[in-house]
Every structure is written in C-alpha cells, then in structure tokens.
Amino acid sequence: xxxxxxxxxxxxxxxxxxxxxxxxxxxxxxxxxxxxxxxxxxxxxxxxxxxxxxxxxxxxxxxxxxxxxxxxxxxxxxxxxxxxxxxxxxxxxxxxxxxxxxxxxxxxxxxxxxxxxxxxxxxxxxxxxxxxxxxxxxxxxxxxxxxxxxxxxxxxxxxxxxxxxxxxxxxxxxxxxxxxxxxxxxxxxxxxxxxxxxxxxxxxxxxxxxxxxxxxxxxxxxxxxxxxxxxxxxxxxxxxxxxxxxxxxxxxxxxxxxxxxxxxxxxxxxxxxxxxxxxxxxxxxxxxxxxxxxxxxxxxxxxxxxxxxxxxxxxxxxxxxxxxxxxxxxxxxxxxxxxxxxxxxxxxxxxxxxxxxxxxxxxxxxxxxxxxxxxxxxxxxxxxxxxxxxxxxxxxxxxxxxxxxxxxxxxxxxxxxx
Numbered sequence: 081x082x083x084x085x086x087x088x089x090x091x092x093x094x095x096x097x098x099x100x101x102x103x104x105x106x107x108x109x110x111x112x113x114x115x116x117x118x119x120x121x122x123x124x125x126x127x128x129x130x131x132x133x134x135x136x137x138x139x140x141x142x143x144x145x146x147x148x149x150x151x152x153x154x155x156x157x158x159x160x161x162x163x164x165x166x167x168x169x170x171x172x173x174x175x176x177x178x179x180x181x182x183x184x185x186x187x188x189x190x191x192x193x194x195x196x197x198x199x200x201x202x203x204x205x206x207x208x209x210x211x212x213x214x215x216x217x218x219x220x221x222x223x224x225x226x227x228x229x230x231x232x233x234x235x236x237x238x239x240x241x242x243x244x245x246x247x248x249x250x251x252x253x254x255x256x257x258x259x260x261x262x263x264x265x266x267x268x269x270x271x272x273x274x275x276x277x278x279x280x281x282x283x284x285x286x287x288x289x290x291x292x293x294x295x296x297x298x299x300x301x302x303x304x305x306x307x308x309x310x311x312x313x314x315x316x317x318x319x320x321x322x323x324x325x326x327x328x329x330x331x332x333x334x335x336x337x338x339x340x341x342x343x344x345x346x347x348x349x350x351x352x353x354x355x356x357x358x359x360x361x362x363x364x365x366x367x368x369x370x371x372x373x374x375x376x377x378x379x380x381x382x383x384x385x386x387x388x389x390x391x392x393x394x395x396x397x398x399x400x401x402x403x404x405x406x407x408x409x410x411x412x413x414x415x416x417x418x419x420x421x422x423x424x425x426x427x428x429x430x431x432x433x434x435x436x437x438x439x440x441x442x443x444x445x446x447x448x449x450x451x452x453x454x455x456x457x458x459x460x461x462x463x464x465x466x467x468x469x470x471x472x473x474x475x476x477x478x479x480x481x482x483x484x485x486x487x488x489x490x491x492x493x494x495x496x497x498x
Contacts, residue, residue: 081435082497083453083462086475087146091489094119094135097242099162100470103141103169103204106177110143111474112204113483114180115491116160116167117445121401121447123161125227128398132158139167139182141204144493146473157196163228169204170233172240172259180204181231181242183215194226199244213261216246218253224454225250234284234293234304240309241304243295248278248321249344254297256307265307275312277321277344282450285327287336287357296325299340301359311359323373328385330415330430337362339414341371341389351388352410354417363417366391366410373404376414377431377440379422379456385414388426401447417465424458432471434461434496436478441496443482449486458465462492 095117103112119135137160140151158165169178181456187196202208211389220226230245241264244256246289250271256264269275276299287294287301288310295302298315298321336357342348351371352363366389374389393406407427411420424442428449431440441461444452445468453461466484474481474493482494 081453081461083464083494084435084497085492086481086495087144087493089142089146089491090202091117091138091140091151091491093138093489093493094487095485095489096120096135096487097122097160098467098469098491099167099170101167102470102472102474103180104171104178105143105204106175106251109114109205110145112141112143112149113470113474114167114169114178114204115140115142115469116165116182117485117489118160120160121397121399123159123164124224124417125161126224127222128475130223131398134399136160137209139180139202141180141207142491150207152207154184155188157193158183159191159227161227166229166231168231168233168241168242170240172233172242172261173332174240174258174259176400178204183229183231184212186212192223192227194220196353197229199231203318211261216244218251218252221250221496228278232282232284232295234295236293236305237291241293243304244283245278245297246283248280250277251306252297254295254307256304267302267307267309274319275315276318277339278493279322279325281323281325282344283325283327287327287338289336294348296327296338298322298325299338299355299359301338313355313359314361315339316355318342318348319346320348321472323372324389326374326376326387328376328414330385331383337415339374339387340354341370343370343375346370351391352387352412354387354414362415365412365417365419373427373446374430375426375431377442378433378438378442379431380413383438386420386422387412387414388429390427403448420455422458424454430468430471430482432468432482433480434482434494435498436480436496443471445482445484450485461496464492466490 187193201211279298321344323343349364379386429442
C-alpha cells in the first residue's frame with residue numbers, strides 16, 4: 081500500500097492551526113470542507129497557556145475537487161482557539177445543504193467581551209451570514225472556565241438537532257435547537273452536582289439504537305430529543321473530566337461500549353475505563369495520574385478493538401505548540417482490559433483506515449508528529465508529511481482519507497493506493 085494526495089489546496093497564508101469538518105454542499109456539488117485556520121497556534125483559555133495571538137482566525141470552504149469557494153477573516157475580536165470559536169456543519173433546515181455554524185464576536189474592540197458573542201450561521205456555498213443569535217451567557221468564572229464553547233449536531237428519528245454548550249470543569253449548560261432556531265430543550269448541570277464534568281471530546285451516537293442520538297458529554301449520556309440525562313457513569317465516585325470519550329460497537333454482539341481516559345480528579349481510580357451502554361463499568365485500570373490523549377482502533381488480526389491512553393505529568397502550550405512531559409503509554413484489548421505491548425509507540429498517532437480493510441493504519445499526525453504512516457504491525461507505509469486536521473470517509477473510495485495541513489498553508493486530502 082502507498083499513499084497519494086487526492087487534492088492539494090494552498091491557502092496563500094500560514095496555517096499553524098487548522099480545524100476541519102466535512103460539508104455536504106447539495107446535489108450536483110462535490111463534498112466540501114469547512115475549515116478554521118490561523119498563522120498562530122491554537123490559543124487555550126487556561127491562564128498558564130493563554131497568549132496574545134499574532135494572527136487572526138480565518139474561515140473557508142473548499143471542495144473535494146480543490147476549488148476554494150470562499151474565505152473570511154474573522155478579525156482580532158475572535159480569539160483563534162477551538163474553545164473560543166468552535167465550528168460545526170449541520171443541515172438543520174433539511175434542504176440537503178449543510179449550514180455552517182460558529183461562535184462570532186460582534187464586539188470588535190474586546191475579544192473577551194462575552195456580551196458580543198454570537199452563534200452565527202452562514203451559507204456553505206457563499207459564506208454569507210444567514211442568522212445570528214446571542215450566545216448563552218452564565219455567571220462569569222475564571223478565564224479557563226468561562227471560555228469553553230461547543231457546537232454539536234445529531235439526529236432524532238431522522239430530524240437534525242443542533243446543540244450548543246458551555247463549560248467543562250464546573251457548571252455546564254447545554255441547549256438543543258429546533259430547525260427554526262427556537263429552543264428545543266435546555267439542560268444545566270450545577271458546579272456542585274454529583275458526577276463527572278465534561279470532556280475534550282464529545283461524540284454523538286445512538287447508544288441504545290432507538291433512533292434518537294445521544295451526546296456523550298463526558299461520562300454523562302444525554303439524549304437529544306428532550307435533553308434528558310440517561311445516565312452518568314460512576315456518578316458517586318468521580319467528579320473530574322475526561323480527555324477521551326470514545327464509543328465502540330462490539331462486532332461480535334452488536335452492543336455499544338464507551339471507552340474513557342480521565343484527565344481531571346487525578347487521584348481517583350481508575351483512570352482508564354470501559355463502560356457498557358448503560359454506564360456500568362466493564363473494566364478499569366491505572367490508579368492515578370493525568371490521562372491525556374488516546375483512542376480506540378481496529379488493530380487486531382480480525383479487526384478487534386485496541387484502546388490506548390497516554391499519561392503525562394504535565395503539559396505546556398503556547399505559540400510554539402503543545403508539549404507533553406513525562407509520557408507513559410497504556411495499550412489494551414478494548415473489550416477485556418488486558419494490557420498489550422505493541423512494537424511501536426502510539427503517542428501522537430491517529431487511527432485511520434486508509435485502505436478500507438477494516439483494520440486501521442496509524443498516522444503520527446497530531447501536532448508535533450512527523451506524518452509517518454504505519455500499519456497495525458508497525459511496518460512503515462509512507463508519510464502524509466503534515467499534521468492531520470480531520471479524517472473520515474470524505475470521498476467515494478473503499479477506505480478513509482486524511483486531511484492534512486502544513487505551516488505554509490498547504491492542505492492535502494490523502495488516500496491509499498495499491
């Protein structure tokens with residue numbers, strides 16, 4: 081297997097950070113990508129990581145054929161960080177074309193002026209604004225606790241639901257929106273409420289196969305029809321937040337499970353856990369520590385799931401990137417919790433099934449990685465030569481693809497070739 085870029089796009093400016101989501105541009109149009117990029121690294125709201133950015137955040141859409149449809153510089157009022165300005169693509173009105181959503185700031189003089197924050201909707205084909213709504217505000221806390229914004233989407237019996245949310249570490253607030261942008265539901269979690277806090281990944285999946293998607297808000301499972309919490313795993317024993325929340329479906333039984341690697345509340349055991357679809361613990365491991373980064377991948381001979389979690393002593397972040405210190409890897413048979421020893425490091429890897437054989441390849445593609453691609457045995461397959469902004473089935477090909485970016489602003493969509 082080899083690697084080749086399907087499409088190459090040059091932004092004409094630096095891209096030290098880049099986030100991307102796939103976009104459905106409607107019948108007769110190729111698939112597209114909604115991206116947010118900047119010549120400065122992702123700005124984190126924690127005061128020990130926050131810094132004054134040297135560049136602004138730009139939004140753009142380009143097609144899988146390589147055509148740039150539009151771009152828009154958001155200016156200095158929008159802090160170029162994923163927690164300040166999340167992005168999302170969702171066809172809320174059901175017309176077959178995704179609307180694009182992000183958090184804007186109309187207070188052009190004050191980047192931290194929350195009263196100016198807006199949920200903004202734009203046309204995917206033109207980039208023109210088609211609506212703005214006040215971003216929900218709650219009592220102000222520290223910088224890190226105040227500026228944690230999310231935009232997510234799911235389905236309820238075939239009908240899309242947009243979700244906005246605020247908070248990760250203390251009080252947390254979630255809102256569901258109807259197609260006409262009237263409120264569908266609101267769910268608030270007080271700072272002193274029992275149970276886990278949020279997470280840095282929040283997947284949406286129909287965990288009980290009832291036609292209604294659930295949001296895995298940390299170790300809480302919230303159905304999107306009425307915003308009702310179905311369960312909170314380890315409610316009485318854990319109050320921290322997770323870095324990794326990863327749903328997986330056991331191919332032998334068809335049942336869903338939830339893998340988590342816990343970052344907050346580092347003295348509470350266990351730090352790595354597999355739950356079933358009702359929040360019951362299946363297995364747990366590691367007594368203490370800050371778990372940061374991890375994944376679930378199909379690496380077994382029959383495509384069985386393998387899970388990884390990375391424990392670190394501390395991390396730093398600034399204009400020169402994000403750095404983890406004193407890294408230790410943990411790898412498991414995902415369904416049993418049995419520890420594994422792989423013949424290669426998993427730190428900085430992202431699982432992507434590039435050739436469509438139901439076994440993942442690993443791309444050293446998180447920031448700081450060199451883009452090397454290996455198979456599940458550790459054999460080198462080549463390199464995507466860059467950092468991965470997104471991966472998934474973007475094109476009509478047997479496997480998945482990886483969208484990458486380099487600091488000079490070159491974007492590529494990579495695929496496998498035989």
